[in-house]
Amino acid sequence: MAMDHSILKVISSENMKLLDSVKHCIIYKAETDILTQGTQVRGVYCINSGKIKIYKSSGSGKEQIIRFAKKGDLLGYRTLIANHKLGVSATTIEECSVCFIEREDFLKMMVEAPQLREWLMEELSEDLAEMVEALTTMAHRSVRSRLCGALLVLEELYEGEPINLTRENLANFVGTAKESVIRLLSEMKSEGLIQIAGRKITVINRVLIKTATQFS
Amino acid sequence: MAMDHSILKVISSENMKLLDSVKHCIIYKAETDILTQGTQVRGVYCINSGKIKIYKSSGSGKEQIIRFAKKGDLLGYRTLIANHKLGVSATTIEECSVCFIEREDFLKMMVEAPQLREWLMEELSEDLAEMVEALTTMAHRSVRSRLCGALLVLEELYEGEPINLTRENLANFVGTAKESVIRLLSEMKSEGLIQIAGRKITVINRVLIKTATQFS
DNA sequence: CGAGCGATTGAAAAGACTCAACCACCGTGG
DNA sequence: CCACGGTGGTTGAGTCTTTTCAATCGCTCG
Numbered sequence: 446m447a448m449d450h451s452i453l454k455v456i457s458s459e460n461m462k463l464l465d466s467v468k469h470c471i472i473y474k475a476e477t478d479i480l481t482q483g484t485q486v487r488g489v490y491c492i493n494s495g496k497i498k499i500y501k502s503s504g505s506g507k508e509q510i511i512r513f514a515k516k517g518d519l520l521g522y523r524t525l526i527a528n529h530k531l532g533v534s535a536t537t538i539e540e541c542s543v544c545f546i547e548r549e550d551f552l553k554m555m556v557e558a559p560q561l562r563e564w565l566m567e568e569l570s571e572d573l574a575e576m577v578e579a580l581t582t583m584a585h586r587s588v589r590s591r592l593c594g595a596l597l598v599l600e601e602l603y604e605g606e607p608i609n610l611t612r613e614n615l616a617n618f619v620g621t622a623k624e625s626v627i628r629l630l631s632e633m634k635s636e637g638l639i640q641i642a643g644r645k646i647t648v649i650n651r652v653l654i655k656t657a658t659q660f661s
Numbered sequence: 662m663a664m665d666h667s668i669l670k671v672i673s674s675e676n677m678k679l680l681d682s683v684k685h686c687i688i689y690k691a692e693t694d695i696l697t698q699g700t701q702v703r704g705v706y707c708i709n710s711g712k713i714k715i716y717k718s719s720g721s722g723k724e725q726i727i728r729f730a731k732k733g734d735l736l737g738y739r740t741l742i743a744n745h746k747l748g749v750s751a752t753t754i755e756e757c758s759v760c761f762i763e764r765e766d767f768l769k770m771m772v773e774a775p776q777l778r779e780w781l782m783e784e785l786s787e788d789l790a791e792m793v794e795a796l797t798t799m800a801h802r803s804v805r806s807r808l809c810g811a812l813l814v815l816e817e818l819y820e821g822e823p824i825n826l827t828r829e830n831l832a833n834f835v836g837t838a839k840e841s842v843i844r845l846l847s848e849m850k851s852e853g854l855i856q857i858a859g860r861k862i863t864v865i866n867r868v869l870i871k872t873a874t875q876f877s
Numbered sequence: 878c879g880a881g882c883g884a885t886t887g888a889a890a891a892g893a894c895t896c897a898a899c900c901a902c903c904g905t906g907g
Numbered sequence: 908c909c910a911c912g913g914t915g916g917t918t919g920a921g922t923c924t925t926t927t928c929a930a931t932c933g934c935t936c937g
Contacts, residue, residue, distance in 0.1 A: 501793060501794075501797045503797055503798075503801045503802075504875055504876065505801065505876065505877075507800075507801050509796065509797040509800045509801060511793055511796065511797075523786050523789065523790075526782070526786065527783065527786045527787075529790075532790050532793060532794070533793065562778075562782075565782070566742070566778075566781070566782055566785065567743065569782065569785040569786060569789060570739050570742065570743045570785060571743075572789055573739065573785060573788055573789045573792060574739075574745075574748050576789060576792035576793060576795075576796060577717060577727055577748060577749065577792060578717075578748070579792075579796055580725065580727065580792060580795055580796050580799060581717045581719055581725040581727075583796060583799045583800055583836075584725045584799055584836035585719045585721065585723050585725060585836075586719075587924075587925095588924080588925070611883070611884090612883075612884065612885095613883080613884095620799075620800035620801075621925075621926090622925075622926055622927075623883090623884085624884095624885080624886085624925090624926080624927085625924095625925060625926075627884065627885060627886085628885090628886085631885085631886095643884090643934095644883085644884085659720055660720065660721070661721075803892075803893090804892080804893070827914095827915070827916090828915075828916065828917095829915080829916095837893075837894085838893075838894055838895080839915090839916085840893090840894075840895080840896095840916095840917085840918085841892095841893060841894075843916070843917060843918085844917090844918085847917085847918095859902090859916090860915085860916085
């Protein structure tokens with residue numbers, strides 16, 4: 446299994462043993478809630494396989510998808526470290542295999558493994574930079590431009606497989622209405638930028654789509 | 662001077678001596694660039710007094726203000742630690758007194774002071790949570806609602822003093838056009854929510870404004 | 878088969894932006 | 908002292924993107 450950018454990459458073999466002894470692996474079906482906004486976390490979750498949406502719901506019932514997590518990603522550590530309540534929710538969008546690490550065990554690992562602390566700090570930095578980027582994009586760019594950006598991100602997420610999301614999830618990621626996404630997608634299809642097969646979307650002309658993310 | 666939530670709060674007296682020996686204090690006039698997006702940082706800046714806008718400019722020349730920094734805030738450390746180029750710019754909006762700490766000196770302090778590392782991690786967490794909040798706000802709420810939210814944030818920033826920003830900066834913070842801000846402000850003035858004296862804005866009815874940030 | 882969910886399409890409405898003109902204030906230099 | 912230029916603030920009108928609402932369709936599952 447590829448662990449190039451995972452927490453497991455930075456764990457010493459000694460701590461790895463510790464980890465093995467405390468983790469609990471679980472399989473979740475698609476559309477299962479893992480974390481719920483406003484609650485405490487009981488520990489952290491490390492994704493082995495499958496994709497999970499991280500989102501925030503606003504008062505009016507709309508949800509904004511912040512990012513998608515996939516294998517190697519760690520969920521819940523920020524909230525756990527700060528001892529806050531969760532600011533976001535997480536729900537599987539496919540069947541997922543996930544390891545759960547109890548709060549106390551994780552904190553212990555953090556104390557003992559400086560590389561882990563290092564890695565978490567880098568993760569936080571990275572995420573923060575991404576959020577700043579996302580914010581300015583949301584503020585300045587048109588729905589079409591944002592949709593193009595989203596498709597490129599999702600292409601990465603799906604690693605060559607066609608993008609497979611409900612239009613609603615796509616809309617909640619882009620930050621727009623479902624109908625707008627549908628209209629723009631069919632526009633882009635007729636321009637030969639993408640291919641659509643039911644729910645599945647395949648990027649055809651990556652270069653032009655990339656260009657579209659630079660303007661408007 | 663109040664240092665309740667500053668880097669200086671977490672520095673041991675020993676490190677404080679080190680800090681004193683390596684810092685350089687500088688006074689900047691209003692509208693002076695401190696950090697420039699896309700460049701390397703030469704060190705970190707700690708604000709003694711005055712206010713600074715942190716913003717990101719997009720290709721089309723628009724700028725999005727990410728946040729305002731004031732006394733006690735530290736600038737540039739995220740970029741410095743990650744050894745990246747700056748993702749944002751920083752410009753004073755008032756006369757500011759700022760301490761500069763050379764890159765190497767700061768890294769040395771980080772190695773020697775675990776509380777400093779701790780503090781930085783908390784800062785990052787906090788900032789990340791704020792950015793996530795800002796993103797969903799930008800995506801879901803109307804300009805008026807965002808403007809109300811901005812006014813409450815700025816009221817904090819100005820600590821009781823009237824808010825004193827150009828309409829343009831206010832617009833770039835809210836993520837809208839200058840004209841929209843002007844129109845909405847005069848609307849809110851006629852509703853008795855705020856008071857306007859030239860450039861200066863005073864919040865009158867905090868409760869109603871707060872309510873407005875919950876909807877739309 | 879019928880219910881239900883997601884996708885699609887059309888039409889109307891609304892929110893926000895752009896453009897353009899104008900004003901008010903302030904500091905400068907003649 | 909006053910005319911001048913510049914910056915920032917204000918207002919109005921028209922436009923356009925995007926949303927919302929409503930209706931329809933197609934598919935799957937019980």
